[in-house]
Amino acid sequence: MITEHGAIAKIWNWRITVFCGLILFAVAIAAVSFGPISINFFKVFKTLFDLPGGSTGQDRTVIMELRLPRVVLGILVGSALATSGAVYQTVFHNPLADPYLLGAASGAGLGATIALTSTNHNLYGALPIFAFLGGVLAVFTSFIISGKFFADPNSLLLSGIAVGSFATAIQTYLQQRHSAALRPVYSWILGDLTSASWSVVAWSSVYITIALIILFSVAKQLDGLMLSDEEAYSLGINPKRLRIIAVAAATLATATAVSASGLMGFVGIVVPHLVRGLTHRVTNRSLITIAMAGAAFLVLADLGARTLLSPAELPIGVITAFVGAPFFLVVLRNRRKVTQ
Amino acid sequence: MSIIVTDLTVRYGDKVVLNDISLEIESKRWTCLVGPNGAGKTTFLKALLGMAPYSGSIQDKGIEVFKSHKRNVAFVPQHPQIPQGMTVAEYVMLGRSKRDGWGNESLASRSFVHKVLTQTHLFGMQTNLVAQLSGGEMQRALIARALAQEPELILLDEPTSALDLHHQISVLNNIELLKEEGVTIISTMHDITLAAMFAERIVVMKEGKVLLSGASQDVIHSPELKRAFDNRIDVYTLDSGRPVIVASKEKHL
Numbered sequence: 001m002i003t004e005h006g007a008i009a010k011i012w013n014w015r016i017t018v019f020c021g022l023i024l025f026a027v028a029i030a031a032v033s034f035g036p037i038s039i040n041f042f043k044v045f046k047t048l049f050d051l052p053g054g055s056t057g058q059d060r061t062v063i064m065e066l067r068l069p070r071v072v073l074g075i076l077v078g079s080a081l082a083t084s085g086a087v088y089q090t091v092f093h094n095p096l097a098d099p100y101l102l103g104a105a106s107g108a109g110l111g112a113t114i115a116l117t118s119t120n121h122n123l124y125g126a127l128p129i130f131a132f133l134g135g136v137l138a139v140f141t142s143f144i145i146s147g148k149f150f151a152d153p154n155s156l157l158l159s160g161i162a163v164g165s166f167a168t169a170i171q172t173y174l175q176q177r178h179s180a181a182l183r184p185v186y187s188w189i190l191g192d193l194t195s196a197s198w199s200v201v202a203w204s205s206v207y208i209t210i211a212l213i214i215l216f217s218v219a220k221q222l223d224g225l226m227l228s229d230e231e232a233y234s235l236g237i238n239p240k241r242l243r244i245i246a247v248a249a250a251t252l253a254t255a256t257a258v259s260a261s262g263l264m265g266f267v268g269i270v271v272p273h274l275v276r277g278l279t280h281r282v283t284n285r286s287l288i289t290i291a292m293a294g295a296a297f298l299v300l301a302d303l304g305a306r307t308l309l310s311p312a313e314l315p316i317g318v319i320t321a322f323v324g325a326p327f328f329l330v331v332l333r334n335r336r337k338v339t340q
Numbered sequence: 341m342s343i344i345v346t347d348l349t350v351r352y353g354d355k356v357v358l359n360d361i362s363l364e365i366e367s368k369r370w371t372c373l374v375g376p377n378g379a380g381k382t383t384f385l386k387a388l389l390g391m392a393p394y395s396g397s398i399q400d401k402g403i404e405v406f407k408s409h410k411r412n413v414a415f416v417p418q419h420p421q422i423p424q425g426m427t428v429a430e431y432v433m434l435g436r437s438k439r440d441g442w443g444n445e446s447l448a449s450r451s452f453v454h455k456v457l458t459q460t461h462l463f464g465m466q467t468n469l470v471a472q473l474s475g476g477e478m479q480r481a482l483i484a485r486a487l488a489q490e491p492e493l494i495l496l497d498e499p500t501s502a503l504d505l506h507h508q509i510s511v512l513n514n515i516e517l518l519k520e521e522g523v524t525i526i527s528t529m530h531d532i533t534l535a536a537m538f539a540e541r542i543v544v545m546k547e548g549k550v551l552l553s554g555a556s557q558d559v560i561h562s563p564e565l566k567r568a569f570d571n572r573i574d575v576y577t578l579d580s581g582r583p584v585i586v587a588s589k590e591k592h593l
Binding site: 008009226275282 | 355386389390391413414415417419420421423424425426428429430433434435437438445447451453454455489495518
């Protein structure tokens with residue numbers, strides 16, 4: 001950190017945020033351009049902004065009805081998971097925390113399994129609602145179980161693990177009882193954006209936007225949660241209240257993301273560590289940047305998922321985990337170096 | 341004005357941790373709480389901070405301290421939570437949060453942090469990770485963050501524990517910087533010799549009660565001090581006039 005005019009340098013450089021925004025924009029346009037039918041990058045740009053010389057006919061339909069909603073959903077889900085992951089890591093003082101920590105994933109998985117194993121096939125369409133309710137209920141139950149100690153991050157974390165295991169046990173039981181549902185449940189667990197449509201984008205964007213606005217507005221205060229509660233309190237924060245607000249908003253974002261696209265492993269761990277590692281800053285002033293990096297990461301992963309084995313599609317969770325797992329090991333290794 | 345503590349009682353469940361304490365703490369002075377482990381010293385600090393629910397009152401100018409000083413109480417814990425990956429500059433900058441609003445980094449604040457880092461001999465280490473600081477450096481970083489807060493009142497819980505002799509003095513000298521700036525200092529300390537050397541007033545606590553309080557020189561010569569520790573305590577005076585307090589091997593008072 002270079003000093004300037006007898007002052008220390010700013011903790012966060014907002015030019016990084018702007019740079020990340022430009023990368024996200026370029027990645028989004030590229031993702032709309034590439035696919036079984038390749039469309040010129042500039043034509044896509046003109047079509048999106050309704051400029052003269054844009055695509056018409058079939059190309060326009062591919063852009064506006066197939067690829068754009070998928071890219072927008074990728075942006076929403078990626079930003080939700082990356083931001084939630086960063087917030088969970090701060091709240092739980094645990095660099096390996098991910099958005100599914102408090103049972104959101106297991107709860108959503110149980111909800112989705114209930115919908116998929118139901119004898120009433122009308123429930124298939126309600127899968128996102130079941131997944132959303134399952135995720136939120138699981139986290140809510142974790143809060144209730146941790147009781148008056150909910151303000152203690154460790155007891156909340158342990159409650160989340162217990163609730164998650166319980167939900168997974170029921171899910172496994174249901175799958176065994178309805179073996180026909182194994183494949184769709186498995187496919188959902190791996191996550192994909194193929195269900196993207198403007199209606200999915202519309203409802204998921206409401207919850208994710210609300211959650212992100214809340215998280216961005218408390219981002220700067222979240223740095224105080226990296227200290228002990230007494231220290232945070234002396235710095236003007238109510239740590240218990242802030243923790244509840246942060247976890248609730250991150251859960252809303254996660255549950256929405258999971259119900260819209262299934263489970264996307266590692267986005268919530270890889271992206272925050274990538275941004276923090278590259279900028280050498282752990283401050284939560286970087287949350288907006290982390291959100292944009294998460295969006296770009298998932299849109300790129302989805303591009304890989306639908307082009308690598310084209311015309312077949314890989315589940316996007318395979319791509320995120322393929323990149324994420326080795327990265328996760330590097331994080332573990334570096335962490336060990338720091339603590340030694 | 342002073343901080344007036346009246347009938348202060350703190351309970352954790354059925355356990356009474358602080359029992360009906362009444363005390364006057366002079367402002368802009370250094371008051372040190374001494375006493376055996378479990379005497380309630382840390383709980384007393386937490387009550388001042390507003391983190392331990394209490395009955396009775398702790399008032400400054402007729403207003404509860406944790407409310408009146410809400411913007412300006414700094415706390416230096418005995419066991420700080422070390423934020424992984426945070427640099428010394430970020431850590432000390434947290435102290436400016438209440439002044440600037442969270443996350444705003446005015447030029448004035450950044451200049452102030454520069455000054456504080458220099459004062460605490462941490463300048464040049466601002467890009468180092470807090471997690472990699474030595475015990476003495478970490479303690480100085482904590483003091484630097486407290487200085488950055490420009491507090492009216494600072495609470496320090498065992499600021500010299502686990503430090504070698506050199507760093508003990510270095511840290512206590514840094515705390516004295518605060519006194520020069522008119523800050524009221526309340527600390528806990530196990531080393532009574534150091535407490536007598538730096539603090540103007542000493543409060544002796546045992547089992548949640550105050551046994552004795554007064555000017556440092558009076559307190560260290562009082563028989564109540566021996567009663568607090570259930571041990572014979574000898575006080576020697578060096579040629580410089582400075583007292584040295586030593587616990588005796590013989591247990592009888």
